[in-house]
Amino acid sequence: MSTVTRMSTRGDRQVGPALTRYRVMAIVTGVMLVILTISFTLGFLGVDTGTLGRTIAIAHGWVYVVYLVTVFDLWSRLRWPFGRFVALVLAGVVPIVSFVMEHRIVREVRANGLVPSPAGRTGDDASSRY
Amino acid sequence: MILRPAPLGLLVLVLALATGFAFLGQWQLERSQAKGSAPALEAVRPLTEVLAPAETFTGPVDGQLVTATGRFRSDDGSDASTQVLVAGRSQDGRDGSWVVAPFDVESPDGPDSTAVLPVVRGWVPPEVAERGLEDVPVPPQGTTTVTGRLLLGEPARGVTRSSGGAPSVRSVAPADLVNLWGAPVYTGFVTASAADAPLQAVVARAPTRGTDFRSLSYGLQWFLFAGLALFAWWRVVKDRFLLEEPAAADDELAAAEARRRADPVRDPDDHHQPVEAP
Numbered sequence: 001m002s003t004v005t006r007m008s009t010r011g012d013r014q015v016g017p018a019l020t021r022y023r024v025m026a027i028v029t030g031v032m033l034v035i036l037t038i039s040f041t042l043g044f045l046g047v048d049t050g051t052l053g054r055t056i057a058i059a060h061g062w063v064y065v066v067y068l069v070t071v072f073d074l075w076s077r078l079r080w081p082f083g084r085f086v087a088l089v090l091a092g093v094v095p096i097v098s099f100v101m102e103h104r105i106v107r108e109v110r111a112n113g114l115v116p117s118p119a120g121r122t123g124d125d126a127s128s129r130y
Numbered sequence: 131m132i133l134r135p136a137p138l139g140l141l142v143l144v145l146a147l148a149t150g151f152a153f154l155g156q157w158q159l160e161r162s163q164a165k166g167s168a169p170a171l172e173a174v175r176p177l178t179e180v181l182a183p184a185e186t187f188t189g190p191v192d193g194q195l196v197t198a199t200g201r202f203r204s205d206d207g208s209d210a211s212t213q214v215l216v217a218g219r220s221q222d223g224r225d226g227s228w229v230v231a232p233f234d235v236e237s238p239d240g241p242d243s244t245a246v247l248p249v250v251r252g253w254v255p256p257e258v259a260e261r262g263l264e265d266v267p268v269p270p271q272g273t274t275t276v277t278g279r280l281l282l283g284e285p286a287r288g289v290t291r292s293s294g295g296a297p298s299v300r301s302v303a304p305a306d307l308v309n310l311w312g313a314p315v316y317t318g319f320v321t322a323s324a325a326d327a328p329l330q331a332v333v334a335r336a337p338t339r340g341t342d343f344r345s346l347s348y349g350l351q352w353f354l355f356a357g358l359a360l361f362a363w364w365r366v367v368k369d370r371f372l373l374e375e376p377a378a379a380d381d382e383l384a385a386a387e388a389r390r391r392a393d394p395v396r397d398p399d400d401h402h403q404p405v406e407a408p
Contacts, residue, residue: 058347065351068358076365082140085362 015077019109022074025067026102029092032060037095067092078109137367144363148356155352162345171195171336174277178237183245183314187282193336196320197277198247200235202269209310213251213266214299215259221330227259228252229329230302230319231269232311233276246311248283248302248319249276252329262296267326278320279334 039053049056071088091101177198180191203211216228229251237243251269258265286305289297299306308315325331 054344057344061347061351065354068355072358072362072365076362076369079369082362082366 015074015109018070018074018077019106021070023102023106025063025070026092026098026105029060029063029067030096030098030102032056032063033093033095033098036060064092074105137363137370140366141363144359148359151352151356151359155349155356158345158349158352162342162349177235177247177280177316177320180280181316181318183235183237183243183316185317187317191280191318192282193334194280195277196280197275198233198235198320199273199275200233200244200247201273202249202271203232203234203246203311204271205268209297210312212297212310213263213269214297214307214310215254215263216299216302217259218300219253219332221253221332224255226253226255228302228332229254229263229266230299230307232307233269233320235316236273245314245316246307247276247316248304248307249278250302250319250321250332252322252325253332254328254330258328265328267329276320276322277324278322279336280318280320281334283317283319 036056039049039056043049043053068089071085071092075085075088088101088105091097171193172195174195174197177196180194180196181187205211205213211232213229213231216230219226219228230248231251233247233249234244235247237245251266254266281302283304284301286303287300289299289306289309291297297310299310302319304315304317304319321332321334323331
């Protein structure tokens with residue numbers, strides 16, 4: 001496996017919208033994870049979280065699935081190494097880490113100039129925000 | 131090129147992961163169906179509150195623990211008062227028979243609303259059953275209370291008669307028993323919790339019902355994760371290995387990039403159509 005972090009975007013693949021989707025899901029997943037942690041902690045302390053607890057667990061599960069899809073999309077567009085995919089996957093299950101990871105990813109993508117500058121493209125509102 | 135060690139090693143890893151995920155998914159799916167019986171079924175309720183005579187038996191009352199007050203009919207040799215043996219019933223791994231007796235349930239609405247309830251008094255082993263009801267003690271006489279689990283009446287399989295004329299049934303079917311005992315009859319039957327020797331109380335469990343949607347959800351997600359792991363492996367192989375043969379792939383890629391920039395419409399090397407954002 002290539003150990004070089006390749007940052008080419010291969011042609012017309014747009015990184016901007018994929019980054020936006022990832023960011024949204026990273027934050028949503030992070031928030032859900034915090035809620036789930038609170039719910040689990042209450043359950044551990046003997047509080048019956050009942051239907052609400054189960055609903056939170058189910059909702060978190062599916063949010064995480066969507067998060068994974070956005071991670072996969074961003075990762076394959078940027079041709080990052082496999083290890084980073086694993087790191088992003090795991091970041092979604094550790095409370096707080098998903099926020100840190102989201103921050104780092106955005107910083108790195110911007111630093112590498114992988115999202116077009118506002119003047120870079122025309123007629124592409126989504127990516128021109130980055 | 132796909133047979134190079136690196137992608138193969140990764141494939142082994144990913145296959146192991148996907149297999150693990152699939153097992154976890156299977157485990158969760160099994161869990162989702164193994165939910166215990168509803169607690170409400172374990173609280174003993176008066177039968178007359180749960181089911182009316184001849185009323186259609188509905189799912190929510192199946193397996194309900196009930197208590198019924200009334201009297202067993204004393205066997206006078208008539209069909210209407212006869213107990214029946216239902217063969218082909220196993221208990222603790224042994225094949226045997228159930229002793230089913232007619233029980234007239236007192237109704238709070240008065241004697242006119244009395245109806246007969248088939249009560250499974252217990253299980254007997256074959257050596258007892260082959261002697262008919264001879265070794266089976268007569269049911270308690272006078273007003274008595276029966277406690278047990280209310281179960282859905284079984285499908286009718288017909289009443290048969292031995293050469294001596296004694297009727298027998300092959301299932302606990304109110305539709306069959308009504309022909310012996312007369313109407314009105316309950317559409318379910320009760321397996322008594324207590325039994326007199328040599329009868330053994332029949333252990334009936336409430337049906338496990340309902341789906342644990344959290345486990346069902348987790349189960350499906352594990353399968354999705356397994357699929358995603360395989361798909362991610364494929365993307366790695368396609369991007370990192372298939373496209374990078376020969377060794378000068380980086381240069382080729384760079385050249386392709388340059389061509390693409392120059393003429394994005396016609397690009398013979400472009401194996402990948404740009405993925406448009408949905």
